[in-house]
Amino acid sequence: MADDFHKVPPSFDLAGNASKGFNPALIVLLLVGGLLLVFLVGNYALYIYAQKTLPPRKKKPISKKKMKKERLKHGVSAPGE
Template sequence: MADDDMDASAFSRQGTFSTKAPDQGFNPALIVLLVVVGTVLIFIVGNYALFTYARKTLPPRKKKPVSKKKLKRERLKAGVAPAGD
């Protein structure tokens, strides 16, 4: 048979191989996930910091002037007679 003339030294090194794959670094999907999550976190924290800074430093908004027509309508609803009548 052809199996009888095989060298026995070929089988002696069989136990030295590892079945575990060598480490190849980080998973590419993990790197993409970390970059996306990091960017979103920086965006949210930055927006919050700018919002709080603007709230402290900017003056309050001016209210829109109420038109005379709306004032007249509100007085009529409240039961106050208009000045011209």
């Protein structure tokens, strides 16, 4: 019984067994963190690739009615009036 007092707990044993394995929470954390990192890096790579390869978006055509209103705002008369 007196011998139990001088035993070193396994968590503080410097020469402890290395075959015990990793903490399961650490494995899950590394796995989730790694997957998140791969996802973010993959999305960034796809974004850069799309910026280089895709043509720029075409603007929507402006209706004649809207164009007439804009010209009247600027003081230019619409053609045919």
